[in-house]
Amino acid sequence: MSPVDYSEDPEPSERVPAGRPGLLFVPVRSGPAGCTARFFRTLLGGRTAVGFTSAEKLTAVLGTDQACIRLSEPALRALAAPLGVTALTIDPPLSAPAADRTAAAVRERENSWRRWHPQHVGALRVTSAAAVVACLNLLIG
Structure with a gap:
């Protein structure tokens, strides 16, 4: 019997640790090059990426007209990091209305x-x- 090489084992089917959300609903806005993730401000003025665990929660906070994409938490963090955004807020309870x-x-x-x-x-x-x-x-x- 030949030795088994485990260096090329496939990834486990469950990539998300227990208790952590899978794919997040990330609010986006359309731009000239397609859609881009929306970043928000915290109460203290810092920038944060935002993700929602369900479409219902996103709609409750940002309204029915808000477009979104599905991203994992690591993908959202990787998208925000080059812009200097290190904070991630999941399921924020409220959002200030857009400026008129x-x-x-x-x-x-x-x-x-x-x-x-x-x-x-x-x-x-x-x-x-x-x-x-x-x-x-x-x-x-």
Whole structure:
């Protein structure tokens, strides 16, 4: 009987330790190169990757319109590591609502430098005219 070489044994069928989730539902957003994982902020402002153990939990926190992919915990960590994201949050209980970009755009327009007052425009014209006259005086002598 020849000796048995066990160096090429297949991986065990159960790769996840007991008590740990298998594949996670990871929220993604679409971009020009396909979909990318969404990263979130913790209460203290640090960046974290987020995964959910069920689609229902993801929907309860992020809503029905949130797209997701299935990734294992090690795959999600490997995806986040090059970006400096080392924290992983599984099944966060809540999420802050997305910023209302329409209201932010209105506020930006209202506080914009483009919102001119007629007196400001007149002051610029007078200042510009004075500068032109000063330059002409220098050229003429």
